[in-house]
Amino acid sequence: MAGTLAEKVWEAHLVRRGEDGSPDLLYIDLHLVHEVTSPQAFEGLRLAGRQVRRPDLTIATEDHNTPTLDIDLPIADTTSRTQIETLRSNAREFGVRLHSLGDADQGIVHQVGPQLGLTMPGLTVVCGDSHTSTHGAFGALAFGIGTSEVEHVLATQTLPLAPFKTMAITVNGQLPPGATSKDIILAIIAKIGTGGGQGYVLEYRGEAIRTLSMEARMTVCNMSIEAGARAGMIAPDETTFEYLKGRPHAPEGADWDAAVAYWRTLRSDDDAEFDAEVVLEAADLEPFVTWGTNPGQGLPLSASVPVPAEIADENERVAAERALEYMGLEPGTPLRDVKVDTVFIGSCTNGRIEDLRSVAKVIKGRHKSADVRVLVVPASARVRLQAEAEGLDVIFKEFGAEWRNAGCSMCLGMNPDQLAPGERSASTSNRNFEGRQGKGGRTHLVSPLVAAATAVRGTLSSLADLDLPADVDLTTFDGSPLDGVGAAVPDTVVVELPLPLPVLR
Amino acid sequence: MEKFTTHTGVGVPLRRSNVDTDQIIPAVYLKRVTRTGFEDALFAAWRGDPSFVLNQDAYRAGSVLVAGPDFGTGSSREHAVWALKDYGFRVVLSSRFADIFRGNSGKQGLVTGIVSPEDIEILWKILETKPGTEVTVDLEAKTATADDVTVPFQIDDYTRWRLLEGLDDIGLTLQHADDISAFEAEREAWRPKTLPAKHLPSVEVVPARPAGSQA
Known part of the structure; x- marks a missing residue:
């Protein structure tokens, strides 16, 4: 049977198909954790005497509460500090990898996954944060969950889920100069409304999406939740593979070849049926x-x-x-x-x-x-x-x-x-x-x-x-380094971290 | 989880659409590490307004919230459900709920019943003309009754069954632990592992300083 991208990823993670109206049980490949929605989940594990089933599929970072000034000083707000210290002690107790404030890999959880090469096509990715939809830009099925579900994933590495409906959002043509991926998604939300995506996984397609850089695609998928959708996805392609290759956790050697061969199959079949379709013309878009x-x-x-x-x-x-x-x-x-x-x-x-x-x-x-x-x-x-x-x-x-x-x-x-x-x-x-x-x-x-x-x-x-100089190229904002400015990417040396991380400063 | 069969309590008309979870509980209240004690945070910004529905004596003890469409949009914070429950709400009725909020509610024993917009309007009129009217919510029959009016509501069968039985999701899933292990044994080698940790070389991150003291 012909399938959509979302259906293919769903099927590949089916631990158990639900019977008599009960939900399917889906395996979760990657669980991202941060300080705000996790303390009560770890506490639940502790009370029930449960462990984290797969610490090796779990990664935590500090992002929501962290100050952006004086990060080497104790956090002034005592409740914020308590929450962050709670994450640190939970990570130590349960053996979860944590990137703390001051660490070079600390940052917003939805940037940390992709930059480490942990976010990949064909995965199921969850996090106690609604903007987990960001990771769908890689062709992963990625969605936000509540704290009870965080606890559920920590304990079982699975989630019981009722199938989503699918919606194709096709953006034809090319964006005019000065318009960006952000304008695409703001225009989509204005068109379908904050409830328009309710119950759907959105799949973004069409020429305007294909020509976006990986990061620009992440912007589009990130705001899927603002249209009410749990997830947004984009089929992986050369842009995706190029972004991933060589990142610290990207597959290597034969694993890379096997992965890419599989990832190339992750696209909606030509005759796949969506439950809903929306079409936009990129040429009509302007800054929103x-x-x-x-x-x-x-x-x-x-x-x-x-x-x-x-x-x-x-x-x-x-x-x-x-x-x-x-x-x-x-x-x-x-x-x-x-x-x-x-x-x-x-x-x-x-x-x-x-x-x-x-x-x-x-x-x-x-x-x-x-x-x-x-x-x-x-x-x-x-x-x-x-x-x-x-x-x-x-x-x-x-x-x-x-x-x-x-x-x-x-x-x-x-x-x-x-x-x-x-x-x-x-x-x-x-x-x-x-x-x-x-x-x-x-x-x-x-x-x-x-x-x-x-x-x-x-x-x-x-x-x-603005009176922009004539030599500023308005068509290449995404992806290109500034003219005349060195954009050297540091060598991807891979090192092992001692675990649990030394955290309290 | 406590079993839910029927509940009778004061109905609260909330004539607003798109009540996002930032309105239900602003982010500043999310810093606590407990699961309880969020009652003061519920609708914190609106509670400062004396005309807000929960500031009126007749509705103060409310436990059945009747809200406009797209209730619970935005952030995934389960704190929104905890705040509603801590305040005393057992049921929210709306013509449309955000997915994550609806899921979180089901895990925490808060009933989210989907009622047609026309019936929401009828309930609003009853609750507004006779403040303090009690609403009886029957999860078995999937109905809500206020005064002499009974309206049907929808809730998915699985969530309803779990609520009626008071069952915990993790316990249910762990009944299938063998299926999970069997699935894990077949997972492809390319799928990522966070451990052992790999990353770019460690580099010192220079702390930013407040404006004025920045070099």
């Missing part, structure tokens, strides 16, 4: 920005703040009125006139090296708008080190931005990086919920390019609003 308090409330930057009175659906009208009141926006105001206080560049959505390169390319030789605070937070310590090796940190500092250590940071404001009440941000993160970046904070979700242009002008802006 959200105006409201959920990621579906987005519009092209050239538009104006919507007028609720013109919205026919009563629920949507009420929601829009509420959102505009919270956001402090006047209906009909051109989005380009909206002034921001803070620009946040980072998160598991857009905190990777290509994102930082593209921002640096735009701001190089400029200075930020006087009233704007600009925060640049790499997704991981390795990303930070790479950026420093390329000299990007100097460009950010000369621009007037703050160059921080790695973590989730202002994406959700669990650490001190927060918006003050009423403060407005242009943020490359993934959620514009009320209070997400700090109580009373107002968030506009944007791409890194829009964030960069906004930081220059102080109002929501795109590259078209």
